[in-house]
Amino acid sequence: MLTIIGGGLAGSEAAWQAAQRGIQVKLYEMRPEVETGAHTGSHLAELVCSNSLGSDLADRAPGVLKNELRRMGSLLLDCASRTAVPAGGALAVDRHEFARLVTTRIEEHPNIEIVRQEVTAIPQKPTIIASGPLTSSSLSRAIANLTGQDHLYFFDAISPIVTLESINMEVAYRASRYDRGEQEGGDYLNGPMTETEYSAFVEALLEAERIELKSFEKQLENGVKAGMHTFFEGCLPVEVIAQRGPNTLAFGPLRPVGLIDPRTGKRPHAVVQLRQDDLAGTLYNLVGFQTNLKFPEQRRVFRMIPGLEEAEFARYGQMHRNTFIFAPVLLRPTLQYRQRPDLFFAGQITGVEGYAGNIATGLLAGWNAARHLQGQEPIQLPKETMLGALCHYITHASAADFQPMKANFGLLPPLNGVGKGRRNKRRRMEMYAERAMRALDGFLHTV
Numbered sequence: 001m002l003t004i005i006g007g008g009l010a011g012s013e014a015a016w017q018a019a020q021r022g023i024q025v026k027l028y029e030m031r032p033e034v035e036t037g038a039h040t041g042s043h044l045a046e047l048v049c050s051n052s053l054g055s056d057l058a059d060r061a062p063g064v065l066k067n068e069l070r071r072m073g074s075l076l077l078d079c080a081s082r083t084a085v086p087a088g089g090a091l092a093v094d095r096h097e098f099a100r101l102v103t104t105r106i107e108e109h110p111n112i113e114i115v116r117q118e119v120t121a122i123p124q125k126p127t128i129i130a131s132g133p134l135t136s137s138s139l140s141r142a143i144a145n146l147t148g149q150d151h152l153y154f155f156d157a158i159s160p161i162v163t164l165e166s167i168n169m170e171v172a173y174r175a176s177r178y179d180r181g182e183q184e185g186g187d188y189l190n191g192p193m194t195e196t197e198y199s200a201f202v203e204a205l206l207e208a209e210r211i212e213l214k215s216f217e218k219q220l221e222n223g224v225k226a227g228m229h230t231f232f233e234g235c236l237p238v239e240v241i242a243q244r245g246p247n248t249l250a251f252g253p254l255r256p257v258g259l260i261d262p263r264t265g266k267r268p269h270a271v272v273q274l275r276q277d278d279l280a281g282t283l284y285n286l287v288g289f290q291t292n293l294k295f296p297e298q299r300r301v302f303r304m305i306p307g308l309e310e311a312e313f314a315r316y317g318q319m320h321r322n323t324f325i326f327a328p329v330l331l332r333p334t335l336q337y338r339q340r341p342d343l344f345f346a347g348q349i350t351g352v353e354g355y356a357g358n359i360a361t362g363l364l365a366g367w368n369a370a371r372h373l374q375g376q377e378p379i380q381l382p383k384e385t386m387l388g389a390l391c392h393y394i395t396h397a398s399a400a401d402f403q404p405m406k407a408n409f410g411l412l413p414p415l416n417g418v419g420k421g422r423r424n425k426r427r428r429m430e431m432y433a434e435r436a437m438r439a440l441d442g443f444l445h446t447v
Ligand SMILES: Cc1cc2nc3c(=O)[nH]c(=O)nc-3n(C[C@H](O)[C@H](O)[C@H](O)COP(=O)(O)OP(=O)(O)OC[C@H]3O[C@@H](n4cnc5c(N)ncnc54)[C@H](O)[C@@H]3O)c2cc1C
Pocket: 005, 006, 007, 008, 009, 010, 011, 028, 029, 030, 031, 036, 038, 039, 045, 046, 047, 048, 049, 050, 051, 117, 118, 119, 120, 130, 131, 132, 133, 134, 135, 136, 139, 320, 321, 346, 347, 348, 349, 353, 354, 355, 356, 358
């Protein structure tokens, strides 16, 4: 018997995968008895915001993940394809039909029992925790007791991440403030701004459209104690700092002191710093740029930063309630809790972002929980696959700046035999995709 907590994207997929392998599953879902504040109905697998699961193009990172899910027999991808609405190269669904279909398929499975009840303690038997970013407060407390308070986060204030290859290095330059870095030439990439560029940037930032905050996030923004976490000054959105005065950013996160531009020999008026985000050095985050701007607005406004004119965003900045554990020390790439091999985590709570990533971790956790219950070793997917790379990232990310991550090519091991630079980008994406499918097919033949 397997207990699964949470009938969202990850929990529903996990239940299906385990049940298909002959395991009896009890799937606990607290809605409609207890609300999350974002879900509106009682169906399983409700999409809380956008109705798009992202790109479905075979040579895009989210598309690669979806093709892997299809090859591994994902229930939710199948339901998504059956309820798809036209969306260009993306996979978007009729959200009501999608959730209704997933609920029906799960309800009809002879090995799954759905229990409409909030779980408030972690069961001492084989369990998958898939309670999502809006995990109820009693369960959050139970998880914090298990992991230690320092290893459970309740709120996300994250800066955007761009790919290194999309940064124009003829404008951006490598330097650490006062040459204090470890790497030759400096640890940071720097986008230098003239006074005119800075003023135009601040103006655009202040006028840009923001995501409307939900009431619990408003509370956090006001610094009101909410649950176990309060919003603090160091996490203010960049646009809120800008609101405090025209020069606040130039004296704050964009201060140029100690960052002479080697091309002019002068100190710029302001500097946006980018810090390496992954071990491979392919991703860089914009330091101090946690933000609430809408995603298209982030693309428009942040591309005004010199050097980022054609930046590609591997992740956008966000501020929202988000319960997630510190996976680098707590989880194995099999999604097992290190201290308890019969306990698994899946979905957003692992630190994997996005609908498709949450479905994917649900698939792996369900499969591995079934293997564990059947006395087999849980599997670890190859790092060349998108799901394998995501699981590797969350369980090996640097402790200092671990943040939730969605599917992107920067997570995959580098390719041999194809040039760098923008000219070869298309070919590189195709090669990443082909290699991922080969790696997955080869692996699936062995299990
Ligand atoms: C407001 C918001 C908007 C988002 N928008 C997007 C977006 O547009 N695109 C995107 O790709 N990602 C988005 N995400 C991120 C993420 O992809 C989704 O939240 C996704 O649904 C997470 O999947 P999950 O299975 O981990 O959690 P969920 O789908 O939230 O499922 C968790 C389930 O567990 C239940 N639950 C919680 N606690 C308990 C308990 N104690 N006992 C029993 N049941 C419990 C909840 O009711 C819920 O049904 C958003 C997140 C948030 C918070």
